[in-house]
Structure formats: C-alpha cells, structure tokens
Amino acid sequence: MNLKEQIDILLPLKTELYKKDFLLTWEKSESDLRMILGVAQILKDMRNQNISPKVFDSGLAISQFRDNSTRTRFSFSSAANLLGLEIQDLDEGKSQIAHGETVRETANMISFLADFIGIRDDMFLGEGNKYMREVGQALDNGFAEGVLPRRPGIINLQCDIDHPTQSMADLLHLKNEFGSLENLKGKKIVMSWAYSPSYGKPLSVPQGIIGLMSRFGMNIELAYPEGYELIPEVVGLAKKQATISGGSFRISHSMKEAVKDADIVYPKSWAPFHIMQQRTKLLQKNDRAGLDALEKTCLAQNAQHKDWEYNEEKMKLTRNSDALYMHCLPADISGISCTEGEVAGEVFEKYRIKTYLEAGYKPYIIAAMMFTQQFESPLKVLQNILEKKNPRIKY
Amino acid sequence: MNLKEQIDILLPLKTELYKKDFLLTWEKSESDLRMILGVAQILKDMRNQNISPKVFDSGLAISQFRDNSTRTRFSFSSAANLLGLEIQDLDEGKSQIAHGETVRETANMISFLADFIGIRDDMFLGEGNKYMREVGQALDNGFAEGVLPRRPGIINLQCDIDHPTQSMADLLHLKNEFGSLENLKGKKIVMSWAYSPSYGKPLSVPQGIIGLMSRFGMNIELAYPEGYELIPEVVGLAKKQATISGGSFRISHSMKEAVKDADIVYPKSWAPFHIMQQRTKLLQKNDRAGLDALEKTCLAQNAQHKDWEYNEEKMKLTRNSDALYMHCLPADISGISCTEGEVAGEVFEKYRIKTYLEAGYKPYIIAAMMFTQQFESPLKVLQNILEKKNPRIKY
C-alpha cells in the first residue's frame, strides 16, 4: 500500500488518543491501538521514502530513566528527533530531585516548554505506574492553573505493570509477519518464562504481551514454573480480554507442553510477583543484606529450572517446527551471553534478524504515540506532510 | 496588548545589550532591563500563539554547571531550543578540564561553532563571576585573533554575586502581578533571611533581588539575624540605587517587624558572607574536617533562628494580610520538605501556583538575553518573525 492508501484505511477509526497519556495498552480502545499501529507504519514508510514528518519547529521531549536503558532510550530520542523535538534527559543525579523536591514541583519546573515526557520506572512494584500518574496530575494542575501553556503528554517507557512501547512494537511486528491483525486470530502465542542466570527482571514485558495480544483473538498460553506468578490483576484482565476477542487464555507449567503447535513463542525470564514485592520493600528500606539474601535464594530457585530454555528440541514441537521467536532483547543466549540462558544459541541465531526487525518498530510506535496525542486529526496532518513532501535529506 | 503593540512600545528604548555578556544586572541600564523584560514577554506570547521565534538554523548553546541544577538547566535548554540552538553540556567530569587545561584554551576549543555559553558557578565566593569574566576575555582574544568566527555571548546562570536570570524572572513576575514596572514604585518588598535545616546556600539570590529591585523605586527591607550579612559592596550598591530610583533601603533584624505592611515578601535562607569566605578557603584546600566543623557550627547557629519562618502569623502583618510571597524554589517548606523550614506549609500552598508562574518566566528571560545579545535591532527581527508567523507546531 502506498502512503495515501495507508492513511485512507485509517480514516474510519474513531479514536480518543488526543491529549491522553499513554500509560497502559488496556486503557486504550482497539481503534486507538489500530490507529497507533497505522500511524507508526506510515511514519516509518515516510522516512524510508525521504519524507520528513517534522511537525515541531522547536520543543523538548524529556526523558526520565529510573533504570538503565539503551534501546528504549535511543528509540525515544529517535522518535522525538523525527518529529522535531529535542531530547532533554532529566537525570536525577544531576538535578535537585535527590534533595527532596516534590514530584509536583519538578514536573512543572521542567515542563514550561516541554511537549512530551517519557518515563521509565520499572524497579519498584506498585510504584512505577503510580509515579507516572502523579506526574500527570501535577501537569494537569499546572496547565489548569495557567502555569503551563500546554499539558505535556506522558509516555510510559516501561513501568512495573506494562511496557506498552515494547508490546505495541511487538504487535506491529506480528501484524507485518502474519500479514494483518485479522490473521492473528486463532494463532497460538506462548508467553513463557525462561531460565536466566540473573534475577529481578521486571514483569512488565510478559504482562504487556498478555495484556495486549489477548485483544486480538489469539490463543494465549502463559507458561511458567509454579511460583513464578505475574500480577494477578493483569492475568485476570488478559483472560477476560481473550474471551471477549474470541481467543483463549491458558496457564501451564511446562514450556515443553506449552510450545506444542505454537505459532509464536516469546521465552523471557522474569522474577515472581511475590519476590518483586519483597524486593520492593527491601529496596525501599535500602536493606542491602536483605537484598543479597533474597537474590541468593532466588538464583538458587531459578537454577532448578534450567530446563526452561527454548531450544531446537522445543522449537521442533511448534507449528511446522518454525514458530516465530520473539524477544524484547537483550536475550540471555546460552553459550553466547551466558553459559545457560533463555534460548539456545542456534535458535536465537535463526531468528536474530527477526528480533532486530521487531525492535526496529519501537521508535515509530513512540513517534505515533506522540503524534496521536498531539493532533486531534492526525490523519489530516499526515496528509499535509504527504502533500508537502519536505525531504529529510536535501540532495 | 497584542504582539505588534508590545514591540512598538519598546521602540524608543536605547539599549547597549548587543554583543555584551549578561553578568550582573547592575551593569545594565534601565533601558536594557526594560528591553529584556519586553522581549521575554513577546517571546512567551509568540510561543503561546504558536509562532516560532527560531532565528538560528543551527548552532550550539553550551551550558556549564559547576553546581547541581534542575530548573536553571531546563530553562537554559528551553531558551536555546526555542531560538534554534542545540544544547551541549560541558561536563567537567567527562572532559579534559580536570586534567589541568587552562580556562583560556578550553573556552576557545568548545566555541568554534558556539553562539552562547551559560555558566553556573556559585560555590566559591570571589570566584564565580571572576571565572565568567576570564572565559569572556579568552573568547574576546580568540575572536580578535581570528580563532573564533564570532564571539559567543556569556550568560550568568548564577554566580557568587548575582543570579540575574532569577532576579529578572522575578521582576517580570512582579511587573505582571502589579500591572507595570511603574506600579512597583513605593511598594515594600522584604528580602528576608529564613531558617533552613541545611547550610551554605549561596548569597546570589538575595543579592540579586536587592541589586535589581532597588532600581525601580521600591522600598527594600533587607532582614536577617545579626551576623548573616551579605557582601557589603552589593548592599552598598542597593542602598545607592534605591535612593536614586526614588525608593528606600533599610536593614532590620526581625522578620516579624520587617514584614509589616509589606507588599512582597521573599523569605529565603542563605549563609552569612563571612562563613562563605571561610567555606571557600576550606573548599579550595579541600579541608574536609574543616568543612565538617564549619557546617556543625553553622547549623547550630542557624538552629537559634528557627523563628525566622514565614508563616500565617507573619503573613497577617503584611498589606491586607496578603503580601505576594516569592521564592526561587525549591523552598524548605515546614512539614513538607523538612520539619522546620523557610515557610509554613499553608502559606506556601496559598502561593504555590504563583511561585510556579514566577519560575515560568526564566526560560524566556534567558531567551531574551540571547536575543538581545545576538541582534543589533532585536525589535526588527521580532517584527520579521511576526510577519512570517512560522508556526511552532505545524497542523
């Protein structure tokens, strides 16, 4: 489809993205999600055709990373830059936040000329998403009181509950791999725990996957060793959504059984929900000894599940022995990045390029989230861009 | 007033801002200051009307923060970005400055394509402002010798003596709160020391306030516990300026008495001048034990003045029990950011939004300082911008 056709196909969608933060995929309607996928693809294709969708002449996109990040950091930067915004990092080490400033004040102080704030806060269970909403309320208040000329939009770059820029990028990848969202109906996707020599990996990726893919009629199988539960509310939600969308949702405790006839397999380590709760409390108390003890216990427990590696033997059990392997990267690859890990080296290598393609959608998903928050009629703006055809590189 | 009217009203002003660093407000004429206030307001209104005042197609604005900062950092970034410049931070940790490079050399090395350098250097009494002038001389020399194609302008983002971007933002806030600069004549402003559980806060804010507000016919009352003197030269200057401008200047040693019938109250902690001198010497010698001992003594001394809190009781003594409360933020708020502090929680909350508005002028003050240093005829350039009406956001 050419760009005009891609825009036209989105015209019937009724969305409510305008001036709304993007915090959880399940707060958005299916139309909203389809719009973002569509806009992301259009922005990607425009750039590849040397058409610049720069809609901001100036403005800041603020990033706040409360955890390390390479790929999400660069995705956010790339998205902001594509639309014309300059990235400013709110580095708490450099700022006075560490000195007891309230969130409310800081949120306003940095936002006088800001258009978006991207936040990653995934370390503390029960805190990350709450923090984003707190920032949002501070901005609402600042805008209402005339402090801010506009209300900057917030984009969840990973919290304790969801990782929407990841799951939406994953969904766009699936859409392109299978031809359409409709083609995903009835497909079996396995979100499986996998062994990792490290511990404390956030729950937001598996939760984001089951919370989003359950909207599109897929048969979800969530697999993990007993005791490695996700947040119960998210699992409940995914179950309900799966039923509504005409798919199904099942939990199992064997990777081997789970992957049978799977169309898609997403093997990824995470820490059990109750462990993350304990860990959060210890982190909040800054109890180093407690944290060390917990880590030791957990690693020992993890080590009992080294057979939860996605390897050739398991791959052969999937549909045509060729289920699409997915990962948010970086994966713990046996024999490459660790001795024993989430995935066998040869399986990873087979799908390596596909995981790169998967990751490549994230900048455009973020740009689409910005674009649809910014414009009441994003498609009209895209049409204007298409008409002007302002080149990204001037030859 | 619409934008055209705002520009027209500034036309009669004779200024000498072009190609001059902004280091101290008292080095600038009243016309200079009025021009900056006017241009700042115009840039703010333009942006709010979606008119982009981007005058640079490329160029760097370098920031050098020798002390922590959130709000000034973001203000500088926002200002630079608004005008089209990219921010580059000169982080001495990352650079070779730490390895004994001379100021002269570094100033030139970073400036080949730079338009502005914003410097914050407020830790060492007798050093910050001096350092800025040293950088300025290096740049003068580099430009004269043909090393630099243009002489980057310097903006004082807080030094040991003055904090001009803060005091000018405060003045623009006052202008808008009281309707005009003329309306400030005869108004009583109290710059008062206030108790804080921390110590070593710079003198530049109170000095900046008395050094600037004394230019506009206000009745200045500087209040502090005996022993908490500011730099004598700045106090002398403020006195003289107050007389010339038709206002008055008084020092008192009771917050309670000082705030009587005040129109404006600015309660803010600072360290006594002679302590800052001692501290500077200890810092230069890196005498940790000496610094710890000094801190202990000072905190004990501060603790004798916990009654220097601006609270309801004191507020009731002010004009109509409603003097405008000002602060550069973050304030030490009793019961919120500390147990006992500069201001009572309920008083701060009453004026909280006003302090946010106050802070919101800073990006535009900085942008106006850049703009007036850059253009010999800044108003003509503003007229051009107004004619073109290039949108900040392209719909």
Added chain:
Amino acid sequence: MNLKEQIDILLPLKTELYKKDFLLTWEKSESDLRMILGVAQILKDMRNQNISPKVFDSGLAISQFRDNSTRTRFSFSSAANLLGLEIQDLDEGKSQIAHGETVRETANMISFLADFIGIRDDMFLGEGNKYMREVGQALDNGFAEGVLPRRPGIINLQCDIDHPTQSMADLLHLKNEFGSLENLKGKKIVMSWAYSPSYGKPLSVPQGIIGLMSRFGMNIELAYPEGYELIPEVVGLAKKQATISGGSFRISHSMKEAVKDADIVYPKSWAPFHIMQQRTKLLQKNDRAGLDALEKTCLAQNAQHKDWEYNEEKMKLTRNSDALYMHCLPADISGISCTEGEVAGEVFEKYRIKTYLEAGYKPYIIAAMMFTQQFESPLKVLQNILEKKNPRIKY
C-alpha cells in the same frame, strides 16, 4: 577564492568516499583527501558567510567515547549540528552494554534512525580500530537484512592506530599556513616525542601524522629516544608513502638534531609501542597492581628524557628560527600546566593562537567526512546550498 570557485576547483576529483567509513587516512586516495579538505574549507566559509549547509531535516549522529574528550566531543557535536543532526551519546555507563550485550546487537539497536556513528576507542592497542570494523560489519549486515533503512557511516574519532580527524585538521592547517598542498612538497616536518610527566598517551597522533603527511612529498623526520617505537607497520607504511610521494622519511634519536632546518615541528609525548602492548594486556586483565608497577617503571624511564622539551634553544635551530609549532592540544607546557613538559612556556605562547586555529578545522573536517559519505555528488549538493543561501542566522 569565493565559494563557487572553491567548488569548481574540486570538480575534476574522482573520489570513492560515498558510503565508505572513514577509519584510516591511508585507506583513502589522494583525491579523497583533497576532496575532504576542500569540502571542509567550503563548509567553514559558508558558515562564516551565514550560509547554512543544513542538509538533514532530522536524524541522529551517535557518539561513543571510550575515553575522555572535550575538543573531539565538541567538534563532533558541532559538525553534526551544522548539518542538521542531533547528537546522542552512547554512554556505556548508562546503557546495557555493560551487561554483556554483543556489539553486533547494540550497533543495530541504536541505528534505526542514525546517520553517523563517531567512535573514540584509543586505550587498547590492537582493539580500537578492530572494534570500529566490527561495528561496521554489524551495520552492513543489518542494512543487508533490511533491519536498517540505511547504513550509518562510521567516523574514527581516534583509535589505537590513527587519529584521522586530527591529522586531517592538521593538514588543512598546513595547507592554509603554506598556501597550498603543493607548497608542502620538500618541507621538513619533525614529528618528535617529547617529555611529559604523565604516561600512557596514545600512539594515534604521531602515527596519524606520519601516516598522512608522508602522502604529500614532505620530508618526515620521526624523532624519539631509543625504545619509544611506534607500531612498526605504520612506520613502514609512512616510509613507503614518503618515497612514492617524492618526499623522504628518517628516524633519529635526538630532538635537537631532528629539528635542524625544520619547517614544522610537532613535539608530543607518547608511550612506547611495547609498553602499550603490555598495558593493554594488564588493562584487559584489570591487573591494578601490574598497571601501577608499569606506570612507575615508565615514568622513571620518561624522566631520563626531560631534555626532550621543545624550547627556544631548539626553536632557533629550525628554519629561520621559526618552524611552525603544532600540537593536538592540550600540550604539557613547562611552567604552566606542569613543571617540566613537552614545550617551553614562551615557545608555546608564541604559537598558541596558531594551535587554536589548527584545532578549529576539526569540526569542519568531521562535517566534510559526513558530507562526502552521505552524498554521491557532494559538490552538486554544495552548489544547491550556495544557490539557496539559506541563512544560518535569520536577521
């Protein structure tokens, strides 16, 4: 020459810079090098005439500094900004690279919307240049597989072997000082080791100088105390190139003798090749004790060569007692940045401004490297820029 003439003079050059990384000057043809010098000068003159050569409407230029840097960092930032790219620093401290990610993966993950990657990696002998090629292969692969919409170009910002942005800036300086590249034929340039109180300085500057200047018919004299050898392959290459270009190449072990009748003197400390090899092994093993011991030995050895200071006495031996003094900066200046160093204070001061001018070419050399990698017909693009005359600053 005006800009049009400068462009026209380059028209006959046949170059192969398009879509090629810039990793070593000796991999480039003489036409390639002349083109880069010419384009750099044109970009510099354009900017000085307020013509903006911004060819990118958006895009990222990624910098990765595996060693401290002020001047190269700012040069890279300035170059990218001039052409319209935003700088994003890949800070390994902040990223997940430290957590075992493979180079291959990271190179792709950061590059979805990147146009250039500038890398400084000069600490480990045998590693830096290799690393850049590894990144390059990862990008080639990502582009071939459709992961990347374009293959970002790589620019060597200093490796273990060469420092091409430095040596090319040095060459442009020489071209301008002596009037033309042709005028360099037969000139004597002395690349001399000099005493420094520190140790472990990289070999890339002296190697870069002899590897580049030997292409232009100069008489190269490489001087160092016995034992302070450079990488033998680079020395061999320089010898061969000198012969081919009609110049000469000589090694001597006395600074005093070397500088006789010199036209240009480049006195600069470096660590001996074999020491750097030992140091690399110790660094890789993170053997702190071994490193300390090695440093001690080396400093003691260095101290035996304090007479390798370039001073007035030696300057008087050069052509007309006025050989052009060069340095990549910062220099170890006796009595200024150290007690005894590479150059006497009065000699440095005499040529200080010239060393600043020398440094000032680097941003434009980097911009020219980007420009010629980007465009198949860079001169045509320059002509377009010249026709449009889009102002850098809008008056």
